[in-house]
Amino acid sequence: MAAATQILSDKWTLLIIREAFYGVVRFDDIRKDIGIPKAVLSNRLKKLVEQGILQKVTYQLEGERTRSGYVLTGKGRDLTLVFVAMMDWGNKHCLDGKSAVTILDKNDLQTLKLGLIGEKDFAQIRGLEDIHIRLKL
16 A cells, blocks of 8 residues: 555546546546646656556647657556545545435446445455454554
């Protein structure tokens, strides 16, 4: 956990990654959505690319110059459960259960909830009262 916080430890980094999950790729759109200063955004995007969480891609809108955008890499997409857990916690403890975002199954549009499953009985969802965290020494 300490290693992950070295990369994900500030508000701007988390919000930039959240925007990438939402599909926002353009620098100006990210900046407008989260209200981040340009210099700070440039710095955080550079670090996220260096860490392999985002990939810089080029795109061109019709009649405009070529620009750079940012998309999640596999390493970045691996943060999905972290972000869903943070969203669930924030909805419960900061927004009284009210959220503008719902996580849905792509196929049947069923609302999805975060849970833990055993590696032997994948169908069994466990709550926090059913788990024990053990340090590997």
